Amino acid sequence: MRRIQRLVACVMVAGAGALGSAMAAAVPPTIFAAASLEPALDQMAHEGALGTPAPRLVYAASSALARQIENGAPADLFISADERWMDDVARHDAIVPSTRIDLLGNALVLIAPPHSMSKVQIGQGPAPWLEALGREGHLAVALPDSVPAGIYAKQSLTKLGMWQVLQPRMAMTRDVRAALNFVVLGQCPLGIVYRSDAVSELRVKVLATFPAASHKPIVYPAAIVKGHDDDATRALLAALQAERARGVFRRWGFDVLAH
């Protein structure tokens, strides 16, 4: 009698354990990532460089993601396109501060449609820009007060003394990929996006790169969201820094930051 009871108990425990780990394995971790990381992270997940099951990837402007996380969105990991929004989330006590790292770097570039004849350079004043824009054309830029790519663009253009002249000519977009799309579709003769956006897109060409000194360093911080600090998430963060991931990031135009 007792032996049978013990056997049944063992089976139940084993079964529960198997079920529990199966459930844990079945729920993939979620990464909230800045829109500009989409091609790189998608490729990594597809190739299995981020473990199995592949994480759920949610992309949007860092501002939108930050607000959602502050309001309890179910993200495990947050990768922001700038420090300001990560700081904002940290202020709201929504990340685990000890896990915060500077994951990636990027550069800001000026792009044009591939057939464009513009010879715009940076550092020669706004005249060539205005010539490239013509009478009706617009400069596609992400919203300069909220979207990181736009914030960096504003910093750069201000430092270069061109902000006042160019601001009335801007078509401001919801996120940096929308700005990229305007140039891809030939709607705007010029656009300001990340180097990572331009590298992968055959339908635009890079005219020039903004000097790194003209804006705050473009840093992509990553951190674990408070309440989601577990083995799976830590493993994911480690995978993002592993050699396989670093290779993919570089191919997509990001700088991989040393730790």
Place this chain on the structure above:
Amino acid sequence: MIELDLALRRGEFSLDLALQSPARALALFGPSGCGKTSTLLGIAGLLHPDRGRIAIDDRALFDSDANIDLPPAHRNLGVVFQDARLFPHLSVRDNLRYGMPHAAAKHAFDDVVHLLELSALLKRRSGQLSGGQIRRVAIGRALLRQPQALLLDEPLANLHREARAEVLEHLRGLKRGFALSTILVSHQPDEVIALADSVALIEDGRLAALQSAEAFRSSTAASGVPIAANACATG
């Protein structure tokens, strides 16, 4: 001369009517649901017979063989509907004038208003009129179209006794004053006797008999009840 030859089938209901009458005023008499109103709507152009010919005074309104099917607006008929159908957003005056031809004589409007005693009502709207008044305005509106023929669908239906008498009297006056072809639909013998010269008895979507008003009066007087008062086979 009124020529009616129409065949129509709608689901269970079928109508197959053929008659010719030289009478000025023809009544279509029969119980409800026998096809009288459908016939009237067919003459007006609001219902499309499957085949047939409808002509008034040699003017064809519908002829399936000759491919003639005049739209209602071109049939030049004055229709008085059973539910009057006055336009609620227009005054009595505007309702009356709605179908008046541009070339109408100035006094035509005044004549009709006088005849139907509508002068006190001209500024009112249909919501402010009694049943009998509504009916009179509807008749006036149809008359002012200056049509080739007048179609009346149960003109005295649903009126209480005084209103019935009032409207009937006006209709008699019209008959005396206007030489207009009239087709009247009714299930009440007294209307028919008062207003028609010729009566077509309709039973079950078919013509049962065509008789003069005199003959009709005699037969109703004899039996004491309206002929063919039994309900039609199809409701």
Place this chain on the structure above:
Amino acid sequence: MLLTHAETVALVLSFKVSLVGVACSLPVAVGCAWLLARTRFFGKPLFEGLLLLPLILPPVVTGYVLLIVFGHHGAIGRWLDAAGLSVAFRWTGAALAAAVMAFPLLVVALRNAFESVDRKLENAAATLGAGPWRIFFGITLPLSARGLVAGLALAFARAFGEFGATITFVSSIPGQTRTLPIALYELISTPGGESGALRLTLVAVVIAVVASLIAALMLLRGVTREADA
């Protein structure tokens, strides 16, 4: 509670864009609503479905379609550009986006209004010699006036609140395409923009409430009158 200059510009622009958008949408909506209410033709359900598309598709998708068709080099855009009537990155483009997004609401409301008009009255008008246009303008339209006004109020509210299609099609350009909802979005996205966001939200709430009241008033009085009759 005073609005900043930028907020006022956005508010005025929104009124301009919404009024023009709804005004342009109206004749097309009237025509389509009349077809749906009064005619039968092959492919009618498909036609109806197409009209409702902007209601069902994500606004960003609609904005993208507008971009492809009416933007520079677009199928229709190129002709507009050549004629000097470009809508890309202009308030007219924002008005077009507003018109497209409000259109289904307008069609549905107008169709209901036309269907509520008793066809027997229209038939009576026909027997009195009125042609289809005279019937439409003299009978159908006046008798559906309440439904029309209610529909316009709701369509205006929808046009006023339009965001996704607008920002995707014509981006945000202060004074040209940065309507109130876009300005509101920007303020919410900016740390420290909360007070401005609150101001604009209050304005939006007032407009929504007024539009609802107008619509309810129109439809309610219509119902009461029927009950009396």
